[in-house]
Amino acid sequence: MTLKQLEAFYWAASAANFLVAAERLHVSQSTLSKRIAELEAHLREPLFDRSGHRAVLTDAGEQLLPLARRMLGLADEMRSLAAGGAGLRGHCRFGVGELAALTWLPDLVALTRSRHPELVLEPQVDLGQALERRLESGELDFAVVAGYSSRGAIASEAIAQVRFSWAAAPALVGAQRAVSARLLQDTALVTMPPAAGPARMLEHWLAVNNLEAGRRLTCNNLAAIASLVAAGVGIGLFPNGWLRRMEERGAVVELRSRPALPTLEYTFQWRRDDSRPLLARMREAVAATVDFSKPSPLW
Template sequence: MTLKQLEAFYAAATAASFALAATQLHLSQSSLSKRIGDLERHLGRVLFDRSGHRATLTQAGRELLPRAREILAAADALQAAMGQQAPLAGICRFGVGELAAMTWLPRFVARCRRDFPELRLEPHVDLGQALEERLESGELDFAVVAGWSSRSTLVSQTIAKVRYGWAGAPELLRGHARITPRTLQETVVITMPPGAGSTRIFDAWVSAHNLDVPRRLTCNNMTAIAGLVSAGVGIGFFPEGWLRPLAERGAVQLLESDPPLRSLHYSFQCRRDDIRAILPALRERVMQEVDFSAPHPLR
């Protein structure tokens, strides 16, 4: 029995498919299957039931899973203690939201290229709900998502907090600088779709204060929302650091609300059963570079 065989078994047992497990380990699917087959022959037990559409763990496989996790974690700890950890290499697919993509993502990728030249990063930009689904299925290695995940298979660690503020076009507001219940009833409110973290804090704010928002427009791109707000279509809310340059250019007018929208926490999310050393290393780099108020290099 070898560590590579246990690694192949563990990846296949915790990923959504053998194909995704092979991708995680930078193997062909046939190589992954061979390692698992060799392990089964060594143990004299069948670890996966391959009779269905998707291979599932047998009773022997379920018994082996926690023991394999312990052995692999101990091996990683031993290599770290001896200073013999292999350099991070291969492909890492991760997800972020639009705000991260427009602020700190370029610096993070550049930092990882310097620190881990053999590692190739593939960022995917989407709404938080979609990223969590892809992370849970094994399509992504980690994600930076607004809020905390309610999925038992994922673990979330808070890495940043972002404050949001309201804005509208000066000609639409006619000198009014405060959000009131009447404003929300008479004016179109433009938000991201329900799967976005910013929309969740807005919905919680509306519910907590028994407010009525009958006129609502949904758009899945924050830059497009800013354009709609600037054109006088309606009012919207944005991260304060991202909103400030728009106000300074006169594109929008800042608004106050009482009470204000609560801050939105962002978290580093990964699968609870993913014990690879790549995750702590990348989480550390994310925490070093994360800054949701930073200007995009091309802005």
Template sequence: MTLKQLEAFFWAAKLGSFSVAATRLNVTQSTLSKRIAELEADLEKPLFDRTGQRAVLTDAGEQLLGHATQMLEIESRIRADLDVVASLRGTTRFGISELVASTWFPRFVARVRDLHPHLVLEPQVELTKNLERRLERGELDFAIVPGPIASTALSHEVLGELEYRWMAAPQRLAPGTRLTPRHFEENPVIMLSAEAGLSRALESWADNQQIVISRAVVCNSLSALIALVIAGVGISLFPRTYVTPFIQAGKLGELASTPTPQNLRYCFHSRSGDARSLVSNLRAIAREEADFSVGSALWPVTL
């Protein structure tokens, strides 16, 4: 019995799929199947019922899962206690929002490459709901998106909290205008598609105020939203620090509302029970580098 065999068994059991588990561990499916078969031969018991399409645990597999979890947690603690940080290798696939990608993410990448030069990063920039589904299926190691996500399969740690305010181009509404239901009847709301965490916050605010949102344009790009609002197409909800350069340049103006929109928390999400050193190390780096104000200067004011 080896740690690699236990690791292969653990992820196949957790993810319910040999192919997804193999992708997670950066090995071929045949390699993962071989490790599990060797473990079953060593224990002289089948660990999976292979009659169906999903990897379903047998009674022996259910018993072993708890022990395998403890063994992998012990390995992770040993590496952490001995500060074995240069051992991260292979490929990590993870998800980030557009806001993360255009703020502190470059610093995160630089730090990871400095500490773990043999680790290949494969970031996926998508909307929150899409990344949530991929993380739950085990296709990603972690995701940094608005949250927390209401899923028992995932755990989270808050990395930062952003203030959101209604914004418009000065030619559409004067800065400081206090929004009323009439303004939402007369001004289209430009917003991200329903899969975005920002759209959830916007719709929650509108529901609480019993305001019907008239959508002029729905897209999946925050930068496109900003460009549309600057062009005077409508109004939208933006993070204050993110659009500060445009406010200072007179291209956007902040609008008043009662109550103000709720802050949006950005979290590091991972699968519950994932105690791998890969996840814990990258979570720690994200915790240190997460600063959503550092990227606003990257925006070209000529947008």
């Protein structure tokens, strides 16, 4: 047997389907299937039951999976030792939200390039719930998401905290500098979609304080939300780093709220069954660069 065959088997068994596994390995689906068939021929055992709508592991496949994971992990360690600490190789596909993409993602990419020049990074920007689904299906190696995952297959580790504050265009609120029930009823609330972490945090805050928004305008782009709020379309909430820059330019004013908006905790998420050295190294790189307080270059 070969490591390529074991790698094909591992990802086919771990990912949502053979197509996702092939994409992870950057090979065609036919090449992936050929490698698995070669491994099955070598072991003289079928590893997948292909009789149904979706291929599932046989008993032999279930027994082989943890062994294949260990062998691939040992192979990674051997490559690292042979390289004399030269760094990781291969591909790393990971997910972040738009806030991360507009603040610390460039720093993460730069640091990883310096530490692991032969590692190809493939960042994916999406909403938190979508990133969790893609992580569980095997499409991503890890993700940095607001909150802790409720999915049993995903592990979450706290990596950063973000403070948000309310903001509005000066002309929209005049001398009023507080968020009230009347303001929420009379003024549009401009927010991210419900699947985004800040939107979920906001909904919880509204429910706990028995408040309701009269009108809503949902947008999946933070820069566009900032422009809409600055134009006086409605009120919104922003990370404090963004808000400071917007205030300095005179685009918005900060609004007080009692109680204040809660801190939003972001976590580094990965699949519990994935123990590759890649994840520990990337977790270190994220911890060294994560900084949601940086002002956006767009504002």
